[in-house]
Every structure is written in C-alpha cells, then in structure tokens.
Amino acid sequence: MKSLVLFSILLAVLPFSGGGSPAAFAQSIPVDQDNPHKAKALLDQMVQALGGQAYLSIEDISQEGRTYSFYHGQANSLGIVFWRFYKYPDKDRIELTKKRDVIELFNGSEGYEITYKGTHAADPKDLADVLRRRQFSLDWIIRRWLSEPGVALFYNGPSVAGNKPADQVSILNARNQGVTLDIDSSTHLPLKKSFSWRDPTDKERNTEDELYDAYRAVQGIMTPFSVTRFYNGDMSNQRFLTSVSYNQGLGDAKFDAQITYGPKPPVSTQ
Numbered sequence: 397m398k399s400l401v402l403f404s405i406l407l408a409v410l411p412f413s414g415g416g417s418p419a420a421f422a423q424s425i426p427v428d429q430d431n432p433h434k435a436k437a438l439l440d441q442m443v444q445a446l447g448g449q450a451y452l453s454i455e456d457i458s459q460e461g462r463t464y465s466f467y468h469g470q471a472n473s474l475g476i477v478f479w480r481f482y483k484y485p486d487k488d489r490i491e492l493t494k495k496r497d498v499i500e501l502f503n504g505s506e507g508y509e510i511t512y513k514g515t516h517a518a519d520p521k522d523l524a525d526v527l528r529r530r531q532f533s534l535d536w537i538i539r540r541w542l543s544e545p546g547v548a549l550f551y552n553g554p555s556v557a558g559n560k561p562a563d564q565v566s567i568l569n570a571r572n573q574g575v576t577l578d579i580d581s582s583t584h585l586p587l588k589k590s591f592s593w594r595d596p597t598d599k600e601r602n603t604e605d606e607l608y609d610a611y612r613a614v615q616g617i618m619t620p621f622s623v624t625r626f627y628n629g630d631m632s633n634q635r636f637l638t639s640v641s642y643n644q645g646l647g648d649a650k651f652d653a654q655i656t657y658g659p660k661p662p663v664s665t666q
Contacts, residue, residue, distance in 0.1 A: 431550060431551050432548070432549045432550065432551075434551040435549035435550055435551040435565045435566075435567075436549050438551065438563050438565050438579055438584075439538075439542065439549065439565060439567075439577075439579075441579070441584040442538075442577070442579050442584050442585065442586055443538060444584070445583060445584035445585050445618060446538075446585065446586075446617065446618050447616050447617035447618055450615065450616040450617050451538075451617050451618075452538075452539060453643075454484060454535075454617070454642055454643065455483065455484055455642075455643050455645075456481070456482060456483040456484065456642070456643060456644060456645070456646040457480070457481070457482040457640065457641075457642055458479075458480070458481050458640070458641045458642075458644050458646070459478075459479065459480040459481075459482075459637055459639070459640050460477075460478070460479050460480075460637065460638050460639045460640075461477070461478060461480075461621075461635055461636050461637040461638050461639075462475045462476065462477050462478065462635070462636050462638070463475065463476055463478050463633065463634070463635045463636075464476075464633065464634045464635075465632070465633055466630070466631045466632050466633065466634070468630055476492050476493060477492070477493065477494055478490055478491065478492050478635075479491040479496060481646055481650060481651075483646050483648070483650075483651065484535065484539075485535075485536065485539075485540070486502075486503070486504050486530065487502070487503050487504075487648070487650075487651040488500075488501070488502040488503075488526070488530075488651070489501050489502075489650055489651055497511065497512060498510070498511055499511075500518070501651060501653050502518070502523070502526055502527075502530075502651075503651045503652070503653070505527065506518075506523075507522070507523040507526060508653040508655070510653065513657065514656035514657045515653050515654060515655050515656045515657075516655060516656070516657055516658035517655055517658060517659065528593065529604070531573070532573070532575055532589070532591045532604075534586060534589055534606075534608075537567065537575055537577075537589075541567060541569050541575075542567070544569055544570060545570065546569065546570030547567065547568065547569050547570065548567070548568040548569075549565065549566075549567055549568075550565065550566040550567075550568070551563070551564075551565055552564035552565065552566055552576070554581070555578050556578075557578035557580075557587040557588035557607070558587045558588065558607050558608075558609055560580055560581075560582075560587055561580075561581045561582070562578040562579055562580055562581055562587050562588070563578070563579050563581055564576060564577070564578050564579075565577050565579065573591075574591065574592075575589060575590065575591040576589070576590045576591070577589055577590075578590075583611075585608070585611055585618055585620075586608055587607065587608060587609075588605060588606065588607050588608070589605065589606045589608075590603065590604070590605045590606075591603070591604060592604070602627065602628055603626075603627075603628055603629070604625065604626065604627055605625070605626040606623060606624065606625050606626075607623070607624040607626075608620035608622070608623055609621075609622040609623075609624070610622040610636075614640050614641070614642065615641070615642045615643075617642060619637075619640050621636065621637040621640070622634070622635070622636055622637075623635045
C-alpha cells in the first residue's frame with residue numbers, strides 16, 4: 397500500500413518521459429518489492445562511477461570554460477568565457493567576459509550582480525531560477541536527497557539518453573520533489589537529469605533537462621566537460637569546460653557582497 401501511495405504522488409510531480417501520458421509513465425515504473433532495490437543498486441553504481449568517496453567529499457569546485465545561450469533553441473550569442481567557483485552546498489560565483497568584469501554571485505538564498513557600476517541585488521526571477529536549479533542539481537540529489545528520510549526510488553526500465561543506452565531511475569523526496577536520471581548502461585555515469593515544476597504565476601508546468609557528456613577524470617572524479625540544458629524541450633544553454641579543479645580551499649569571503657546601489661533584497665525567511 398505504501399508503494400502505491402508513493403507512486404501516485406510520483407505521477408503528480410515527475411515529468412512524463414517523451415511527453416507521454418500518465419498511463420504510459422505508469423507502465424514504465426513497475427511497483428513491486430524488487431523495484432526500489434534495483435533503483436538503489438543503479439544509483440550506488442553511479443556514485444562509484446563518479447568517483448565514490450572522492451566525489452562525495454567535494455568541498456569546492458573551480459572551473460573555466462565558455463557558455464552559450466539559446467532562445468527557442470536558436471543560439472543568440474557567440475559565447476562568453478566564464479570562471480566559476482562553487483563551494484558546497486550553496487555558494488556560487490561566476491565571473492564573465494575576458495576582463496572578468498561582470499560577476500554573478502549567489503550565497504545561500506541571496507543573489508547579486510557586480511559590474512563597473514557597483515553591486516546590486518540579482519533580478520528576482522533570475523534568483524528564483526538559480527535557487528530552483530540548485531535544489532535539483534545533481535550534487536544535491538546525490539549528496540542530500542539520497543540520504544534524507546522518506547526518499548522513494550523507482551526503476552523505470554531501459555531508456556536512451558544522448559544517443560546512448562541507459563537505465564532510468566526516478567527519485568521522489570519527502571517534499572514531493574521528483575527527478576529522473578538516465579544512467580549510462582556501460583559506464584554507469586549520469587547522462588541526463590530531468591525535473592519539472594509548476595510556475596507560480598501562470599500555473600503552467602515547465603520541464604528542465606540537462607545532458608552530461610565528454611567525461612574526463614579530474615583528481616579521481618569523473619567530470620562532464622560538456623553540459624547542455626533544455627527548457628520545455630528547447631535548448632537553452634550549453635557549457636564547455638576547459639579546466640576543472642577540486643578542493644582548492646575557497647574561502648567564504650569570495651562569496652560575500654554588499655549592495656552599493658539599487659533596492660536591497662527582501663530579508664530571507666529561510
């Protein structure tokens with residue numbers, strides 16, 4: 397009975413593969429005693445393939461690369477070089493342009509943009525997008541969701557992601573947030589992540605996918621040097637990394653900011 401209740405919740409929150417119907421999605425997740433064990437075994441394999449304890453012990457990440465934005469699936473820029481500094485679990489700093497003179501900074505539930513004019517609060521919609529993606533990031537799913545009480549795992553069966561054979565697993569946490577992972581059947585590395593949410597303004601359901609490719613071993617951690625994001629089926633962003641390093645001892649001061657112009661952000665209630 398418990399499995400059936402969790403399964404009905406899952407149908408309400410998870411994206412249907414390929415835009416199919418709830419009935420088709422139901423057929424892809426058999427509810428039986430062995431199904432959660434199969435899903436857990438695949439996820440354990442995935443974590444080991446990513447680097448095992450080395451992956452789980454990441455404290456900070458430093459990246460360099462180039463990012464491209466798209467509108468309705470069409471490129472709308474020539475690409476921007478970037479440097480990204482991330483400190484687990486919720487500090488992010490992105491420096492843009494060759495001069496590194498545009499900085500997007502996110503610390504906890506607050507966000508800022510730093511330019512030659514000074515520092516101002518991040519656009520509320522942009523901040524909401526960043527906070528949502530953080531909650532559904534692969535890092536948080538593996539290191540937080542899977543260790544939380546009340547998490548439910550489902551093996552959906554074989555799939556294809558990035559033109560590679562995969563096994564698909566869905567994860568539902570106690571907050572009724574769901575995500576689907578496609579795991580490479582050969583390497584056991586994650587190929588695709590999918591999640592959906594309902595827009596609080598227009599009440600429409602939106603879906604976001606990420607494809608991971610061009611894996612390389614860096615300090616014992618398998619790292620995707622190519623990440624492609626899709627929004628409601630259209631390509632929205634691509635990132636290509638040129639270098640990555642882990643656990644460089646990034647200090648908290650790198651993520652601090654004080655607003656110097658514009659309205660101050662509302663006081664966080666989180």
